[in-house]
Amino acid sequence: MxxxxxxxxxxxxxxxxxxxxxxxxxxxxxxxxxxxxxxxxxxxxxxxxxxxxxxxxxxxxxxxxxxxxxxxxxxxxxxxxxxxxxxxxxxxxxxxxxxxxxxxxxxxxxxxxxxxxxxxxxxxxxxxxxxxxEALVASDNVKGGVMGAEYIVEQLGKGAKVIELEGSPGASATRERGEGFHQIADTQLDVIAKQSADFDRTKGLTVMENLLQGNPEVQAVFAHNDEMALGAIEAIQSSGKNIPVIGFDGNDDALDSIQAGKLTGTVAQQPxxxxxxxxxxxxxxxxxxxxxxxxxxxxxxxxxx
Structure with a gap:
């Protein structure tokens, strides 16, 4: 009504x-x-x-x-x-x-x-x-996606095999961060799998567990936010692998994880x-x-x- x-x-x-x-x-x-x-x-x-x-x-x-x-x-x-x-x-x-x-x-x-x-x-x-x-107040999500991809290339070299954890379908941040990431990744990296985990830590864990089983050769992960990145880290640690993960946001849990030597890095915003x-x-x-x-x-x- x-x-x-x-x-x-x-x-x-x-x-x-x-x-x-x-x-x-x-x-x-x-x-x-x-x-x-x-x-x-x-x-x-x-x-x-x-x-x-x-x-x-x-x-x-x-x-x-x-x-x-x-x-x-x-x-x-x-x-x-x-x-x-x-x-x-x-x-x-x-x-x-x-x-x-x-x-x-x-x-x-x-x-x-x-x-x-x-x-x-x-x-x-x-x-x-x-x-x-009237106005969109936001970080430059496209630029942030570029930054994440460039760091992976810098650390692992061209052709590195990467999994991409995408945000919620339909969210502009998902499209823009993915767009920026693929500006570099499509020519300099090998994106072997990508899947949405809805910007959620628990879903990030579950999705990453499944993707690891199907893509054991993965060398790095780019997540569209820190919550998914932190979930991915849990899955990676449980598997016994050591795979660098780059998140996006710069929230406190992510920064603590970086200092603890778990999460590799994050494209930090200022919420x-x-x-x-x-x-x-x-x-x-x-x-x-x-x-x-x-x-x-x-x-x-x-x-x-």
Missing amino acids: KKSALILISLLLVLLTGCSLEPPEWAKSNNNDNLDQIKIGLSISTLNNPFFVSLKDGVMNEANKLGMEVIVIDAQNDSAKQSNDVEDLMQQGVNSLLINPVDSSAISTVVQTANSLGIPVIALDRSSEQGDV ELIGELSVQAAKDVLEGKNVESLIAAPLKLVVKE
């Missing part, structure tokens, strides 16, 4: 404004110049991942500094739940939405609904395939900074300022010194 009501409202807005998606004043979110009266809705793909916990903390810290209210909802890696969550946030009268999509395609419908209601959307780490997003920058972008949009369509947070490759 909630989804139907929001769609009906959007259609009415189009009719009332001469087939324009610009709604009348009464239907717009209550954009207020007083920051302490601003309410932000934050939808996180999953809080079962330390990276996204840090991202949320960055949002909360910056919003607290500015006196903004934040409503946080965990989508639990369920795209349908996330769409319903965002609809709930819109019904609660949020002034802006910060969305970290589970699936970049599935989130498109509610982003378009927010557009029709005049609620600005900022995407975090992953974007929406359709609808207008708290991403959260902070997203709040600043929302503030600027609500104040009528222009923001860059892509706000990039720096990356660095972390290995044991």
Whole structure:
């Protein structure tokens, strides 16, 4: 019913404004110049991942500094739940939405609904395939994939046999990190297998166990995030092999694993900074300022010194 009501409202807005998606004043979110009266809705793909916990903390810290209210909802890696969550946030009268999509395609419908209601959307780490997003605040995922592949070539040489653990299908981060990785890997490495483990540590363990059995000649692993990389390390250690693994994110568990000599390295992001920058972008949009369509947070490759 909630989804139907929001769609009906959007259609009415189009009719009332001469087939324009610009709604009348009464239907717009209550954009207020007083920051302490601003309410932000934050939808996180999953809080079962330390990276996204840090991202949320960055949002909360910056919003607290500015006196903004934040409503946080965990989508639990369920795209349908996330769409319903965002609809709930819109019904609660949020002034802006910060969305970290589970699936970049599935989130498109509610982003378009927010557009029709005049609620600005900022995407975090992953974007929406359709609808207008004021800004994507993220690391350069393509560049990070390139960095991971280049490090493997540097360490093992051209032609090294590599397994790729992919993120959730449909997530923009999965496509972009894979794209960057394959810019190098397709000509300088031999990717003997690749499979999705949904950015999840437990799935990373299970998938890696299966891939090891079918690909005993593997020489390195590139994982689209640290959680899958840490799961892969467990599988590799249980097999008695010594195979370098490169992750992506730079979360605390990964950094500890690198220092302990287990995980080889990670393409480190700055999730708290991403959260902070997203709040600043929302503030600027609500104040009528222009923001860059892509706000990039720096990356660095972390290995044991």
